[in-house]
Amino acid sequence: MIDNVYMAEDLGTRARLVQAGVELLEHGGVAAVGLRAITRAAGVSHGAPRRYFPTHRALLAAIAEAGFADLRAELGPALSGSTEPTRARLLEMARLYVAFARRRPDMFTLIFRHDLLEGAGEDLRDKTVPVVDALAKLVGGQAESQRALGLWASVHGIAMLTSTRALDLFDADVDALIVAAVDSVGE
Template identity: 50%
Template structure:
């Protein structure tokens, strides 16, 4: 692939990321991405033979962004529970800041497709999360406990976006719900 090919491939992904942020998942068509990138509607197929491959490349950017945010959470000096809490908050903030990308990243068809190693991009984040959960709850099955906590966080993110939780619990900050989820899955902080 030439440098100009690489440039156009990246531009198509950039346009997809921008389109996703501004108009959401339904707007992510090959034709619209091509139009906004200023190329023929068939040009994306040169780099991404299927729509799923282009969507996977866009989702990969989301996982890179999430991994970058995770990399900026508290360091090893913080205890494992504090790190789990920071990662959970980072995850919720990401989901709420970029809901279109969040929705795209966790589409089953993309993760199962194997395009661009998307599954392998997402699993290290879960492994980090599960490892920390295991440090907090060494007696528990860390992967299952982390999976349950992650499912809880995913539900909080979705219901918060829909404003259902604010209506149900009367909070305008998700922090109390996050604390409740952490306590439910990890136990009370410092044995309280």
């Protein structure tokens, strides 16, 4: 019985650390997500993260995984077996992707910092593949993976430029850019 209580406590503390990291990231960017700040926000000792995360990068990877789960949940309806035409689903997916990046720019950036997070324990690269595979199915199947990657690269670029507000310099019509990216793969 004691082991079950201990495990429940472990899951609670780990989840609190991750949630504190998510909140710090959302309000202050990656620079705000230090170990001391996270432990303070989670209300745990400064040594507590070491019980759950061997390194700061491992904690950052867990924070990124939480954000990636949110992104997958938002994209879910667009990637599901809906009866809408493929182009409509691609547009919905692209708009949701860009909206996520606009709304949560620091999380969006962290999710795709594979250079920073690689080997940190959450295997974020492996979690990106199913999203691109689902996109390939919408574009036309596995044989169309290059077209799907091209579309993802275009939409990701629009999302990144939107999240950093770089497109503000050009008074760009973001939706028109999304439509052009989707139309570039054809049906």
